[in-house]
Amino acid sequence: MSLGSIVRTPEVIVIGAGTFGAVLASLLDRPPNGLRVLLLESGFLERTEHIQNPPALDMTVPPPFLKPSGAEDTSNGGGWWRLPWCSDSPSHGLAYCVGGRSLFWGASCIWPTLDRDNTRHPWPTQVAQELNTRYLPAAAELLGLTQLWPHFTGQLNTLLRGRLLAAMSTHHLSGVETLDRHPEHPAAQATRQVKQIRRVRRAMDSNANHLALRLHLPMAIEVRGDTDDPQLLRFSSAAVLAEQLRDATDNLDLVPGCHVIRLWTKNGRVTAIETTRGLIAVPVRTLVVLAAGTIESTRLVLDATAGNPSAALVGRGLTTHLRSNLTVRLSLSAEGCKCPGGSGAAALQLRGIRREPRRPDIRFHHQITAYGVGSLPDEEAKRLWVNTPRTDVESLDHALRTNPRDLVVTVASAAEMSGDSENSVTLLDEHDEFGARRANVRLAPSAVDMRTWDALDDSADATVAVLASGHPYEVLRAGRFTATGGSTTTGPEERREPLGCGHHEMGTLRMGQDPRDSVTDSNGRIRALSNLYIVGPAIFPALDSAGPVLPGIALTLRLADHLRHAVSRGGKSHVRQANL
Numbered sequence: 001m002s003l004g005s006i007v008r009t010p011e012v013i014v015i016g017a018g019t020f021g022a023v024l025a026s027l028l029d030r031p032p033n034g035l036r037v038l039l040l041e042s043g044f045l046e047r048t049e050h051i052q053n054p055p056a057l058d059m060t061v062p063p064p065f066l067k068p069s070g071a072e073d074t075s076n077g078g079g080w081w082r083l084p085w086c087s088d089s090p091s092h093g094l095a096y097c098v099g100g101r102s103l104f105w106g107a108s109c110i111w112p113t114l115d116r117d118n119t120r121h122p123w124p125t126q127v128a129q130e131l132n133t134r135y136l137p138a139a140a141e142l143l144g145l146t147q148l149w150p151h152f153t154g155q156l157n158t159l160l161r162g163r164l165l166a167a168m169s170t171h172h173l174s175g176v177e178t179l180d181r182h183p184e185h186p187a188a189q190a191t192r193q194v195k196q197i198r199r200v201r202r203a204m205d206s207n208a209n210h211l212a213l214r215l216h217l218p219m220a221i222e223v224r225g226d227t228d229d230p231q232l233l234r235f236s237s238a239a240v241l242a243e244q245l246r247d248a249t250d251n252l253d254l255v256p257g258c259h260v261i262r263l264w265t266k267n268g269r270v271t272a273i274e275t276t277r278g279l280i281a282v283p284v285r286t287l288v289v290l291a292a293g294t295i296e297s298t299r300l301v302l303d304a305t306a307g308n309p310s311a312a313l314v315g316r317g318l319t320t321h322l323r324s325n326l327t328v329r330l331s332l333s334a335e336g337c338k339c340p341g342g343s344g345a346a347a348l349q350l351r352g353i354r355r356e357p358r359r360p361d362i363r364f365h366h367q368i369t370a371y372g373v374g375s376l377p378d379e380e381a382k383r384l385w386v387n388t389p390r391t392d393v394e395s396l397d398h399a400l401r402t403n404p405r406d407l408v409v410t411v412a413s414a415a416e417m418s419g420d421s422e423n424s425v426t427l428l429d430e431h432d433e434f435g436a437r438r439a440n441v442r443l444a445p446s447a448v449d450m451r452t453w454d455a456l457d458d459s460a461d462a463t464v465a466v467l468a469s470g471h472p473y474e475v476l477r478a479g480r481f482t483a484t485g486g487s488t489t490t491g492p493e494e495r496r497e498p499l500g501c502g503h504h505e506m507g508t509l510r511m512g513q514d515p516r517d518s519v520t521d522s523n524g525r526i527r528a529l530s531n532l533y534i535v536g537p538a539i540f541p542a543l544d545s546a547g548p549v550l551p552g553i554a555l556t557l558r559l560a561d562h563l564r565h566a567v568s569r570g571g572k573s574h575v576r577q578a579n580l
């Protein structure tokens with residue numbers, strides 16, 4: 001659609017049709033009381049489905065790279081990925097396309113703990129309460145977390161879960177929380193779905209307590225097809241948007257290929273949006289929502305509020321998660337899995353807390369995913385791989401080469417950062433290809449973070465030892481499985497992800513009750529600008545080790561409700577499109 005053909009006055013302009021922007025625009029468009037929405041997106045609508053359903057192996061995330069200040073502009077791996085900011089930590093950048101990173105994400109949704117007493121930046125009380133009681137359950141529903149998928153009941157899952165439960169009952173896993181302190185699984189939380197819960201409980205082993213369901217990893221996966229041959233579809237926001245556009249209420253205009261360069265402001269409000277397709281005037285009553293990813297949204301706010309004393313905190317307090325990955329190959333010995341032909345898959349979680357004297361508690365978790373291809377023919381093994389969470393092209397290769405009695409297990413671990421380091425997003429004096437000041441990301445771990453990372457890795461090693469149940473295992477190192485002789489696994493450089501690669505950046509536009517300690521109010525509106533809102537992890541005051549998508553979608557639902565009330569209807573404003 002050309003910009004010139006848009007004649008209706010938008011009530012809300014959303015910038016960025018990625019994970020949260022596409023969902024927000026779709027929600028706002030829905031009846032009753034759908035709003036007129038203009039959605040500006042730098043990329044294009046080329047694919048609506050997650051890259052793993054059906055798998056598009058040539059479309060995985062390209063390797064990260066380091067872009068120091070002053071370096072030549074390079075696209076990151078071609079295709080949709082591009083790194084627009086400079087940083088001291090390697091990064092993949094952004095997927096410039098409708099759906100954004102939701103086309104690539106892992107789809108795991110650890111339940112967040114928001115109302116914590118001893119956190120550095122607490123969530124506003126009312127926001128935490130509304131998210132816990134209303135919006136997180138609604139987000140779980142939207143993402144498909146309340147649906148149960150076949151891995152829950154498979155024998156491989158049961159075997160590995162049993163080993164974890166046994167170790168937890170004898171306190172063999174240091175820092176790991178007791179089962180009753182793991183949050184309920186969203187399927188069990190959805191009390192409306194009583195039948196579903198009964199089915200889950202029936203499906204679990206007769207001996208196991210239903211609490212064990214708490215060890216199952218919530219995944220944003222929709223199960224279609226019959227039980228013998230299920231099709232698992234990972235959530236993508238592009239699919240949500242495409243469906244909404246198909247329903248054609250005529251209230252929603254998507255403008256792809258429209259990169260936002262800067263926001264123009266006057267008298268404390270955004271008055272125009274400068275884009276690669278021209279300048280879009282913002283009518284007096286129109287609200288603008290930035291959903292361009294944490295760093296890009298922060299860049300635009302930094303530029304728009306430069307020199308404004310009430311925006312002094314913009315860009316400060318950047319955090320992400322400390323992340324490590326450990327992949328091992330276990331042998332399914334005779335006492336092991338009775339899965340047909342040794343095949344199957346599993347997805348589990350373990351939650352933990354690390355404590356240091358006189359410091360807020362630090363939360364961490366391990367996501368455990370496993371598959372064994374058994375004696376399946378290649379095509380079926382490939383399908384099993386596709387259906388297993390947290391996979392990449394390299395692991396497909398391993399899947400196809402795995403011995404029928406072997407099991408490949410990945411423990412992906414994440415922990416909170418302490419927030420001690422002066423991590424930030426700032427603006428450089430150098431300009432990008434559009435003439436905008438480039439963002440600079442400073443992201444380094446503090447001494448406390450390094451101690452947390454050591455503890456996280458030790459805990460992952462202990463978890464693997466429990467899963468192997470005393471049997472020898474091999475560790476994936478530089479693309480090869482290597483025998484370890486039992487206890488030693490991999491060094492930090494082999495398993496730790498650079499901080500810039502996590503895609504969990506947050507906190508640079510954090511919300512709060514106190515203007516002295518926050519950039520946005522409890523609705524995510526920039527305090528310094530009356531009509532500019534933010535959606536996405538940039539406004540999280542803090543997050544435990546949970547991924548950003550579940551709390552981000554919960555906030556998106558809450559913002560959609562707020563905007564419906566905030567938009568004042570019946571104004572005489574018009575869209576003026578200068579220079580189009």
Ligand SMILES: Cc1cc2nc3c(=O)[nH]c(=O)nc-3n(C[C@H](O)[C@H](O)[C@H](O)COP(=O)(O)OP(=O)(O)OC[C@H]3O[C@@H](n4cnc5c(N)ncnc54)[C@H](O)[C@@H]3O)c2cc1C
Nearest residue numbers: 016018019020042096100101105106107108260547548549
């Ligand atoms: C491989 C991978 C695995 C992940 N796994 C998980 C997981 O299991 N669980 C979890 O919770 N999270 C996971 N994440 C993180 C999660 O996907 C991201 O945090 C989330 O998708 C970010 O959403 P967003 O809307 O903020 O950004 P994006 O989805 O990146 O959307 C930003 C959008 O803005 C557009 N845009 C950017 N700049 C401009 C501009 N100037 N003008 C116009 N448009 C612009 C982009 O094109 C894009 O469409 C993963 C991420 C990746 C990449």
